[in-house]
Amino acid sequence: MAVNIPLAIDIENMGFRYPGNSELSFSKLNLKIAKNERFGLFGPNGAGKTTLISLMTGLLSADEGHIKLLGHEVGKQNNNAVNKLFGFVPQDFSFYQELSPVENLEFFGAWSGLGKPAIKKRTNELLHILGLEEVRDKPVQKFSGGMKRRVNLAIGVIHEPEILFLDEPTVGVDVQTRHAIIHYLLELNKNGTTLIYTSHQLSEAEGLCEQVALIDDGKIIAQDDLDQLLKDYKHDNLEQLFLNLTGKEYRNDV
C-alpha cells in the first residue's frame, strides 16, 4: 500500500483473547485498509473473520494494540462518535421480525441519529433500490430469506456510512438477490463507501473485491491486491488460492 493513502481502517499490533482463554486468539495483528477500497476478508471456519469484524466494530474490545476507523480509536470513550462512521450488516438477521421494513428502518434510522425527514427520504430510497416497495408495510417475519437479507442490508446503510462491514451478506439467497446486492454494493463503493466484505462465496468475492486478506488461525497469511496474489501464487482463481494456503482438511471450530 502506498504511503499517504488515507486509511479507513488501521489495525496495529492488535492482540485479543477470548474471556477465559489464556492464549491470544490474535497476536500482533497488523492490517491497513485504504479509504474507498473494496476489501475482502476470507478464511476457513473458525479462522477469526467474524471476531476480527467484531473487534473493528467495537462489539469486542482488543486486549493489546489499537484499532482505528478513519483515525478514531475503536473501543474508547467516543464509541458513539465512531459508530456513526460505519454500518454493519451482520451474518444473522438483526432486525425486529414483527415489524415491517418501514418500521425497522424508521427505528434503526432514529437510533443512527437521523432526523425524521432524512429517515423518510432514505427509507423510500432504499426500499426502491432494494425492491422492497411492494412489501414495505408487511411484517418481515413473513418474508423469504432473500427479502430478509435485503432488509438487513438496508438497515446497515440507512445512515450512509463511510465504512460498511458485511459479514456474509448473501448467505442463502437466490441468484437474483445476490446479483442485486452485489450491484448495490458496487454503487455504494462508487459513491465513496469503503467495503469490508467476508463470504464463503469466493467466486462472488472475486467480482467484488480489489484487495483481499486470507486469515487463518488468527493470523493474516496473505494480503494484497487480488490479481497480484493470484499471479504470485500462480492460481487462476481465489478458491484455488484459498485451498492452497489453508488446506483441504475439515475445520472443526469449537
Place this chain on the structure above:
Amino acid sequence: MFVMPIMLVIVVTNIQNSTFQLVSKNKLPILVNNRDTGQSGKQLVSTINKIGMFKVLNIAGNQSEKQMSDAMHEQDAMLGVVIPSNFSVKVAAKAKSIADKALKSFGLEGDSVKQAGDVDPLTMYYNPVLQESLRLSVDGGMRSALQLVESRETLRSLYFSINEKPLPESLENEMLNNKTAINEIAVSKEGTRINPNATQHNVPAWTIFAMFFVIMSLGGSVVREKISGSFIRLKTLPTSYAVAILSKQIAYLGVTIIQAIVIFSIGVWLFPLMGLPALNLPSDMLALTVVTIVTGWCAVSYAICVGVFSETQEQVNGFGAISIVILSALGGLMVPSFAMQGFFKNAANFSPMHWSLEAYYTMFLENGKLKDILHNMAPLVIITLLLQFLTFVGLKRKNLI
C-alpha cells in the same frame, strides 16, 4: 397484558366473595346423627340450626364412620356430627352435680353431691378439603351450641333444686337468649366507615400481581433482543444501549399504569353488574397515583433485571413466573402478612409486593392519605433502586453498555 389480568381479578374476586357468602349467606351443610333420645340432644340440634351458619341434614340410626363418610359425600355435606346416645343423661347428671355443688356452696341443703363424669364427646367428621380456618370457625360454633345446651340444663337443675318446680320457659329464655350485642366497626384513618369485602381486598392485591407479571413480556423482550441479534445492531449504532433499556422501562411503566386503571375501573363499574360489591376508590387520588406509579416502576425494574441476567426465553418464563408467585405469597397476597410467622413474616419485608399491598390496603381499606403510605413507599423505592443498580452491573459485566 390486559385480558388475562382482568380475568384473574374477576375470577379470584368471585371465588373469594363466594367463600365469604358460604359462611354468611350460603350455609354450611352439616349431617347430624342424633343417637340421643332425650331433650338435650334435640335442643342441641335446634341450637345448631339457630346459629345460622349451618344447614342441618338429619340422618337416623347408629351410623358407623364409614356410613357417615358415605352419607356426607352423597349429600355434599362438608361436616358431620354424631351426638352420643347418652348425651341427655350425661348432660342432666352433670347439670345436677353442678347444681348440688352450687347449693352446697350457697349453704343450702341439697342432695348429697355425686361427682358426675364428663359428658361423652360428640364426634365431628369433616371433609379434609375444609380449610383449617373454616374448621376452627365451625368448632367455635359447635362449642357455643354445646355451652348453651349445658348451661340451660344446669340452670334448670339449679332452679328445680331451689324451687322444686321447673324453670319457667320465659325466665329460661330471658336468662339464656338475652345476648349482649357486639357492634362491629371497621376502623379507618379518617373515621369514615368502609365495609371491607372481597372486592376491596382482592382488586388491589391482584392488580399488583398483574403488574408484576409484566416480567413475562418485558423480560422476554430483553432476552429476545439479545438472542435475535437486534441487540448486536443496537450496540453498533451511535446511541447507547442504556437508552434502549430506559425507553423500554418508560413504555412498560405506561402499560402497568394502564393495567391498574383498567382493573380499578372494572372494579368500580363492571363488578356491580356481575353481582359483586363495587370497588370504592380511595379519596386521596394523589396517593393512589403515587403508589401505582412506584409499584409499576418496581415491577418494570424487576422485569428488566431478570431479562438482563437471563440467557434464554425459557429462563425468563420459568424464573419470572415462579418468582412472582413466591413474591406474592411472601407479600401477603394469598395469606395476610399478619398471619405469617417467624422467618416468613420477616421475609415479607423483602417482597416489593408486600409494601405495595400495605400501601393499597391503607388507602382502600382504611381510607389513608399520602402521609400514611410514605413509610411503605420508602422501602419500595429502595428495592427499585437496588434492582436498577443490579441491572446496571449486569449490563456492564456483559459488555452491553
